[in-house]
Amino acid sequence: MTLTDVVLLVFIVLLLAWAIYDEFIMDKLKGKTLLKVPLLRRNRIDGTIFFGLVTILIYNNVTAGGAPVTTWLLSALALIAIYIAWIRQPKLLFKTDGFFFANVWVLYSRIKEMNLSEDGVLVMQLEQRRLLIRVKNIDDLEKIYKLMVTTQ
Template identity: 80%
Template sequence: MTLTDVVLLVFIVLLLGWAIYDEFLMDRLKGKTRLAIPLLRRNRIDSTIFVFLVGILIYNNVTTNGTAITTWLLSALALIAVYLSWIRQPKLLFKNDGFFFASVWIRYSRIKEMNLSEDGVLVMQLEQRRLLVRVRNIDDLERIYKLLVVTQ
């Protein structure tokens, strides 16, 4: 196994670990989920370019008679990238003490200010950072508002 194969294997394991955390573990952490809101997907073009470039690497490895394990690892990397960017649905999970946004736990007490932009983006101002929440369904903004007003 070459260094390239080891690096590919490490990235595949890390991406699989993050996908399992995002899909199965995050929902069970920090208590019961009170509200789950689907979010809009972002960076589709970037992920498409990444999958296309991995496809070029697979083609190059096959045409130059590269090792079969490298081809399989590159194929697995492409499949994981397709899952993470096209199949997996990003979500906002509200719990009793805070919420998960982009797989990061944020306590309600960190929210200093909230605004709604004209194009339907909820802007949450934290101490040093601003979160831009783009919901899939505009009616979910009302559900978020009701939950946050009851929680606070």
Template identity: 75%
Template structure:
């Protein structure tokens, strides 16, 4: 196996660990889950570019009669990228003491102000940054409101 194969294996393992953490482990961390809300996806253009570049590498490896293992590893990398960019649903997970947003833990006491924009984006002002929460279903904003009011 070449260094390229080892690097591909490393990237695949890192992406797999992230997918498992995001789908399984994060829901069980900190405390019991009170509410999970699906969020809108960001642009899929970056994912399409990445998958396209990996497809070019697969074609180049096949055309130059490269190692079959490298082709399989590139295919696995492309499948992981397709899962992460197209099938994985971003979400916000509310717990008893805080919530997970973009895989970061934020405690409720860090929220200084909350506003709702005209286009349905919940804006949470923290000490030094703002969180822009774009929910998939506008009715979920009421669930978030009820949860935050009842937790105070």
């Protein structure tokens, strides 16, 4: 196994661990999930570019007579890229004491201000950061509002 194969294997394991955390573990952390809100996907073009680059690497490896292990590892990386960019649904998980947004835990006490933009983007101002939450279904904003009112 070459250094390239080892690096590919490390990235595949890390991406799989992140995908398992995102899909299964995050829902179990920090208590019971009160509300799960699907979010709009962003940067789908980045996933497409990454998939295209990995496809080019697979083609070059096959035509140059590269190691089959490298081809299989690149194919696994391409499948993970497809999952992350097109299949996986980003979500906002509300818990009793806070919420998960972009896999980061945010306590309700950190929210200094909340606004709703004209185009339906929920803006939460934290101490030094602003979260722009783009929900998939506009009706979920009302659910978020009701939950925030009852938990505060």
